[in-house]
Amino acid sequence: MTTFATTPGTAAPRFRLEQKRRITGDFPGPRSTELAARRAAVVAKGVASGVPVYVADADGGIIHDVDGNSFIDLGAGIAVTSVGASDPAVVGAVKEQVEHFTHTCFMVTPYEGYIAVAEQLAELTPGDFEKRTVLFNSGAEAVENAVKVARLATGRDAVVAFDHAYHGRTNLTMALTAKSMPYKTNFGPFAPEIYRVPMSYPFREENPAITGPEAAQRAITMIEKQLGAESVAAIIIEPVQGEGGFIVPAEGFLPALSEWATANGVVFIADEVQSGFCRTGEWFAVNHEGVVPDIITMAKGIAGGMPLSAITGRADLLDAVHAGGLGGTYGGNPVACAAALAAIGTMKEQDLAGRARHIEEQVTERFAALQADLGERGIIGELRGRGAMLAIEFVEAGSKAPNAAATKAIAAQCLREGVIILTCGTYGNVIRLLPPLVITDELLADGLDVLERAIRAVDAG
Numbered sequence: 001m002t003t004f005a006t007t008p009g010t011a012a013p014r015f016r017l018e019q020k021r022r023i024t025g026d027f028p029g030p031r032s033t034e035l036a037a038r039r040a041a042v043v044a045k046g047v048a049s050g051v052p053v054y055v056a057d058a059d060g061g062i063i064h065d066v067d068g069n070s071f072i073d074l075g076a077g078i079a080v081t082s083v084g085a086s087d088p089a090v091v092g093a094v095k096e097q098v099e100h101f102t103h104t105c106f107m108v109t110p111y112e113g114y115i116a117v118a119e120q121l122a123e124l125t126p127g128d129f130e131k132r133t134v135l136f137n138s139g140a141e142a143v144e145n146a147v148k149v150a151r152l153a154t155g156r157d158a159v160v161a162f163d164h165a166y167h168g169r170t171n172l173t174m175a176l177t178a179k180s181m182p183y184k185t186n187f188g189p190f191a192p193e194i195y196r197v198p199m200s201y202p203f204r205e206e207n208p209a210i211t212g213p214e215a216a217q218r219a220i221t222m223i224e225k226q227l228g229a230e231s232v233a234a235i236i237i238e239p240v241q242g243e244g245g246f247i248v249p250a251e252g253f254l255p256a257l258s259e260w261a262t263a264n265g266v267v268f269i270a271d272e273v274q275s276g277f278c279r280t281g282e283w284f285a286v287n288h289e290g291v292v293p294d295i296i297t298m299a300k301g302i303a304g305g306m307p308l309s310a311i312t313g314r315a316d317l318l319d320a321v322h323a324g325g326l327g328g329t330y331g332g333n334p335v336a337c338a339a340a341l342a343a344i345g346t347m348k349e350q351d352l353a354g355r356a357r358h359i360e361e362q363v364t365e366r367f368a369a370l371q372a373d374l375g376e377r378g379i380i381g382e383l384r385g386r387g388a389m390l391a392i393e394f395v396e397a398g399s400k401a402p403n404a405a406a407t408k409a410i411a412a413q414c415l416r417e418g419v420i421i422l423t424c425g426t427y428g429n430v431i432r433l434l435p436p437l438v439i440t441d442e443l444l445a446d447g448l449d450v451l452e453r454a455i456r457a458v459d460a461g
């Protein structure tokens with residue numbers, strides 16, 4: 001079993017690959033081009049890739065392609081490889097586990113790793129009550145199961161989700177997800193009993209003075225008038241919205257919703273699939289406002305790149321489910337559990353929550369200065385985010401109209417120079433920064449230099 005030191009911040013990351021950007025010429029190079037041709041013949045085009053090169057190796061903040069180029073990774077595989085893509089602790093734990101058993105199925109012949117992960121999650125998630133955990137494979141599967149538990153435990157049907165929400169691509173989670181293209185278009189019919197209410201999106205509020213509690217009341221009034229609290233099983237919300245645009249609700253929004261849920265017997269589910277595990281500078285994004293969810297969904301950063309997801313929540317809710325009601329063949333796979341224990345160990349030893357806050361300082365300082373420099377008529381509408389979950393929302397000069405074209409052009413320019421940057425947002429006008437939390441200051445600075453130049457160039461037209 002993997003063990004780790006519990007003294008936080010006592011270790012520094014170790015890298016196998018030189019943490020340096022290097023683009024050798026035009027890319028995609030010959031080997032990537034060959035792979036693209038093989039791919040086109042056999043891989044469905046419904047699954048698209050943002051970057052046209054194929055990966056040979058990855059470590060820390062660097063991705064090597066098959067033609068010898070080194071890219072700076074500011075996306076971490078969509079917020080997954082917070083400890084790096086080949087953290088030595090994760091690699092060692094996976095190797096050790098895989099030599100013993102790769103799978104038995106926890107529902108058939110159980111093993112310690114699953115329990116150890118559940119112990120960690122009970123310790124790390126907020127709330128000093130009895131907790132129970134179930135492990136799955138993907139974020140969507142965790143969300144599906146959180147909703148199953150909430151419905152069974154409350155005996156109610158309705159589930160409330162928010163504008164700009166993203167919860168996955170399975171049938172139920174598509175219904176919970178707000179954006180149609182590309183996630184939902186023509187994939188219906190969707191799961192019933194899902195209702196959508198307004199989010200707190202400070203930058204795009206009609207009334208910019210609306211407070212967090214007022215925005216929460218706007219949603220609550222809609223729920224009470226259109227559904228009635230007594231028919232609502234759960235509210236599900238990303239405490240910092242991910243795909244929808246890295247939207248941080250106004251202060252007081254999440255606490256007010258959570259209080260209303262508690263007062264009305266509604267299960268408050270925090271979807272921390274993207275925001276969890278030190279990403280926002282705390283173990284979970286709800287910690288920033290002291291919100292204690294009834295159930296938390298987790299995935300992505302939890303296991304250093306191995307597929308694992310989890311729900312952790314109040315024992316009375318999870319234990320309401322009959323024996324055999326929850327599970328799946330691979331849920332809590334032993335190799336993924338070993339990886340999770342090692343990744344959590346790395347997060348503790350290297351104080352990656354502290355690293356996330358350090359990244360926030362570096363990024364915010366630089367882009368606040370850039371925004372001021374570009375001035376009122378610049379294309380930067382807003383900088384926002386928490387920790388190493390940071391976003392720049394782009395607008396048409398002198399207005400709040402979303403500028404998706406500028407966003408695309410900036411991301412494309414960064415990529416040409418060897419910096420992988422992801423976009424997001426309901427309007428496709430947000431650049432999001434999700435670096436591995438172990439990224440070195442030098443590598444991050446190099447990536448941000450490239451991004452800053454690209455923003456200046458596009459702003460200048």
Ligand code: PLZ
Binds near residue numbers: 167168238242299
């Ligand atoms: N909940 C908050 O961010 C996944 C999706 C990328 P899975 N986000 C990245 C894409 O285009 O498919 C996500 C999330 C939140 C749930 C999910 C779903 O997690 O592991 O992708 O199923």
